[in-house]
Structure formats: C-alpha cells, structure tokens
Amino acid sequence: MSGLARVPGDKSISHRSIMMGSLADGVTDIEGFLEGEDALATMNAFRAMGVYIEGPDQGRVRVHGVGLHGLKAPTAPLDCGNSGTSMRLIAGLMSGQRFDVTLIGDESLSKRPMKRVIDPLTLMGVRVEAGEGSRPPLHIHGKGAVKAIDYSLPMASAQVKSCVLLAGLYADGVTTVTEPAVTRDHTERMLRGFGVDVKTEGSTVRLQGGQTLKACKIDVPSDVSSAAFFMVAASICENADITLKHVGLNPTRAGVIDILLAMGANIELSNHATIGGEPVADVRVRSAKLKGIRIPEHLVPIAIDEFPVLFVAAANAVGETVLTGAEELRVKESDRIAVMANGLQACGVNAQPTEDGMIIQGLGYKSGLRYQGTVIESQGDHRIAMSFAVAAIRAEGTMRIRGAQTVDTSFPGFVTLASQLGLNISAVKGRA
Numbered sequence: 497m498s499g500l501a502r503v504p505g506d507k508s509i510s511h512r513s514i515m516m517g518s519l520a521d522g523v524t525d526i527e528g529f530l531e532g533e534d535a536l537a538t539m540n541a542f543r544a545m546g547v548y549i550e551g552p553d554q555g556r557v558r559v560h561g562v563g564l565h566g567l568k569a570p571t572a573p574l575d576c577g578n579s580g581t582s583m584r585l586i587a588g589l590m591s592g593q594r595f596d597v598t599l600i601g602d603e604s605l606s607k608r609p610m611k612r613v614i615d616p617l618t619l620m621g622v623r624v625e626a627g628e629g630s631r632p633p634l635h636i637h638g639k640g641a642v643k644a645i646d647y648s649l650p651m652a653s654a655q656v657k658s659c660v661l662l663a664g665l666y667a668d669g670v671t672t673v674t675e676p677a678v679t680r681d682h683t684e685r686m687l688r689g690f691g692v693d694v695k696t697e698g699s700t701v702r703l704q705g706g707q708t709l710k711a712c713k714i715d716v717p718s719d720v721s722s723a724a725f726f727m728v729a730a731s732i733c734e735n736a737d738i739t740l741k742h743v744g745l746n747p748t749r750a751g752v753i754d755i756l757l758a759m760g761a762n763i764e765l766s767n768h769a770t771i772g773g774e775p776v777a778d779v780r781v782r783s784a785k786l787k788g789i790r791i792p793e794h795l796v797p798i799a800i801d802e803f804p805v806l807f808v809a810a811a812n813a814v815g816e817t818v819l820t821g822a823e824e825l826r827v828k829e830s831d832r833i834a835v836m837a838n839g840l841q842a843c844g845v846n847a848q849p850t851e852d853g854m855i856i857q858g859l860g861y862k863s864g865l866r867y868q869g870t871v872i873e874s875q876g877d878h879r880i881a882m883s884f885a886v887a888a889i890r891a892e893g894t895m896r897i898r899g900a901q902t903v904d905t906s907f908p909g910f911v912t913l914a915s916q917l918g919l920n921i922s923a924v925k926g927r928a
C-alpha cells in the first residue's frame with residue numbers, strides 16, 4: 497500500500513452544513529460536501545421543506561437559506577434512510593416549526609432508539625409520537641416555539657446534544673446541555689461559524705434562543721472516520737506508506753489516532769491548518785507492529801464510529817485488547833459488538849463480546865487471520881463491510897462480504913480509492 501489520497505468529506509459536518517445553511521439568512525456555499533447516502537437524505541429532507549439547494553457537484557453545494565422560520569410543511573414523510581444523525585438532529589429542528597412532520601427511516605434506522613431525543617423534546621413542551629418501543633417513525637407536532645431547558649444527557653451522544661441545541665434555537669430563553677463525557681462538537685463550532693453565540697463551559701453548552709444564522713462559506717474536511725479504514729489498513733499491511741490529505745482532526749472526534757498511537761502505530765501529522773473552525777492535517781501512516789491495549793474509556797465517545805475497524809487492528813496486534821464503556825456500539829446501524837465479534841470469530845480470532853465492549857486476543861503481525869470461507873455478513877452496516885475489507889488484507893483466501901453496497905452510506909468511492917492505494921478489494925488474496 498502506498499500513495500496519497502483524499503477521502504471524502506466529513507459526514508457529520510456535511511449534515512450540519514445543509515441544516516444550518518437552510519436555516520440561515522442568505523446563501524451558504526459548501527465545498528467538500530460528502531455525496532454519500534446519509535448526507536443526501538438530509539439534503540432531500542430540506543428540499544422537501546422548500547429549500548432551494550444547488551448541487552452536489554463534485555462536493556460543491558449552494559444552499560439558499562430560508563431563515564429560522566422559513567421552512568414549509570413537507571407534503572410527505574421525510575425519509576432519513578439509514579441515517580441516525582438525520583433523524584435525531586432534524587427531530588430537534590422540527591420541534592420549533594409551525595407544522596407537523598413525520599420522520600421515517602430504513603429497516604436498520606427503524607430499529608434504533610429514539611427515546612433519547614423524545615425525552616428532552618417532551619421536556620421542551622413538544623409532542624412527539626413514535627412507533628413501538630420509542631422507535632421510528634417519529635411524528636413531531638411543531639408549535640412554532642419550545643421551552644428552554646437545562647438538560648443533562650444520560651449518555652454521551654453528540655446527536656442528542658445537537659438535537660436539544662437545535663431545538664433550543666426556537667426557545668424563548670437559554671437552553672443548556674451538559675454531557676457526561678466529551679462528544680464531537682461540530683454543531684457548536686458550526687453554529688458559531690453562522691454567527692450564533694454558543695458558550696461552552698466545561699461540559700456544559702449554553703445557547704440563547706431566537707438568534708439568527710448568517711450564511712457563510714463551509715469547507716468540509718475529509719472524514720476521519722473514513723480515513724480510519726486506511727489508517728488501520730496501512731498499519732497492518734507490510735511495507736505500507738500512505739498519506740491521507742486534509743483529514744478533520746477535531747480533538748472531540750479524532751480519538752482513533754490516540755488509540756492507534758497507543759497500540760504502536762506509525763502515524764505522523766503534518767500541514768496543520770484550521771478551516772471553518774475545524775482543525776485539519778495530513779496523516780502519514782506506515783506499517784507497524786501493533787500491540788494490544790486496554791482502551792481508555794474517555795476515548796470511547798470520541799472514536800465511537802471507528803471501533804469496528806479498531807477491532808480489526810486489535811485482531812492483528814500482539815497481545816490482548818480490552819474495550820469497555822462502549823455499550824453505545826450496540827445501537828448503531830447494527831449491533832457492532834455482536835456483528836464484529838461473530839465476523840472475527842469466523843476468521844479464527846478469539847474475540848469475546850461483553851455487554852459494553854470486547855476482549856480480543858490478537859494474532860500478532862506474523863500470522864494471518866484464518867478466514868474459513870464463511871461469508872461475512874455486514875448486516876446492512878457500512879462500517880462493518882469496510883472493516884472486513886480491511887481485515888481481508890491479512891486473511892488467507894478470498895474474503896466475501898455480503899451487503900457491501902452499504903459503503904455508499906458514508907464512503908462512496910471506497911473501493912476505487914482503496915485500489916489507488918494498492919488494495920485489491922474486489923479480489924483479495926492473502927496480503928495486499
């Protein structure tokens with residue numbers, strides 16, 4: 497594996513750029529927008545509410561903002577597809593509208609918990625109806641205004657924090673959210689970029705309702721969660737030397753780098769810059785002899801989407817890796833603890849799932865995964881599919897991954913980019 501690559505734009509920031517651009521006064525120009533299914537679901541939702549959005553054209557999008565109160569009632573349910581971020585953040589914004597909305601999702605999203613957003617929105621005086629077990633669909637009865645609340649998040653979730661803050665834009669008063677652990681702060685940073693006064697003091701974020709958003713320019717960095725697949729791939733591959741350009745390295749998001757460094761990865765950062773309030777850098781990764789570690793719990797929320805591929809790193813490391821405090825992995829697009837443990841076991845790895853994590857006995861960098869010919873089931877989860885594509889680098893024989901088209905959720909062009917870097921994803925034999 498060698499070469500330079502730029503992975504597509506950050507998914508979290510792309511979602512937020514459409515939402516805030518739509519609510520702003522004026523025209524917001526976005527570059528580096530992720531043309532993946534999740535971010536496109538958010539784009540379509542705002543189009544369905546009357547926002548004129550040009551693009552995407554090679555990552556360029558122009559959003560003609562309608563102002564905080566300019567959205568129109570959609571004529572059909574808003575389809576959030578596979579995207580938890582779309583559903584939970586849009587739920588917050590819908591609370592302040594003067595119309596009712598129904599939010600629906602695909603099979604996977606329809607199984608994900610929504611009580612976590614229904615609870616705070618109910619405290620804000622909003623009537624939300626949901627399906628069985630507080631799952632989607634969500635029916636939100638917008639009243640045009642919400643009550644400001646002081647909310648302590650019961651779990652570390654940037655989606656719930658963002659839902660409450662975005663609803664708080666429509667409150668007559670100050671909304672505060674306190675989080676139990678640091679989670680990604682893209683909402684807070686982007687709101688500031690749109691001229692909104694958002695204060696962060698320790699673990700509490702504070703926002704006065706009724707502030708207007710002023711259109712701005714947004715340059716979306718490359719997605720560290722997508723880059724993570726190649727960081728692990730290069731680490732476990734022989735003679736690898738790759739550089740990933742312009743990767744978003746917001747400290748509330750880039751825990752994967754700290755974890756890989758602690759495992760002995762050979763990672764160098766250069767060309768540090770700040771774009772649109774978000775830190776970026778180029779990330780050079782070379783082959784390394786990884787070792788198993790106990791993953792510090794404070795890094796869990798800031799690397800939450802990277803665990804599927806970090807489990808692959810652990811499977812190829814020397815010694816034991818222990819993950820705890822990561823029960824949130826069980827309510828993502830799939831149960832990422834169960835699905836990864838099953839897949840790794842099928843590759844001959846001793847991977848023991850626990851309620852809130854996993855214990856993996858690494859095979860070391862000399863012996864490969866003994867892939868025994870069973871088909872890996874990605875269970876409709878893009879990150880599972882890409883993680884096993886990376887695992888295939890060290891597998892004996894060809895690894896077949898079912899449902900791999902889901903990679904378009906977050907990483908369109910994954911296979912092409914992987915090929916450019918020297919991985920043969922469509923016909924993997926032995927080591928790349």
Ligand SMILES: O=C(O)C1=C[C@@H](OP(=O)(O)O)[C@@H](O)[C@H](O)C1
Pocket residue numbers: 507508509580581652653654655656658680800801824
């Ligand atoms: O706010 C966001 O953009 C996201 C937050 C995280 O979810 P949780 O808030 O549920 O942890 C993450 O898993 C998801 O991919 C994107």
Ligand SMILES: C=C(OP(=O)(O)O)C(=O)O
Pocket residue numbers: 534578579580581582801828829879906
């Ligand atoms: C959990 C994820 O996304 P979402 O919650 O937006 O579906 C993810 O992309 O890994």
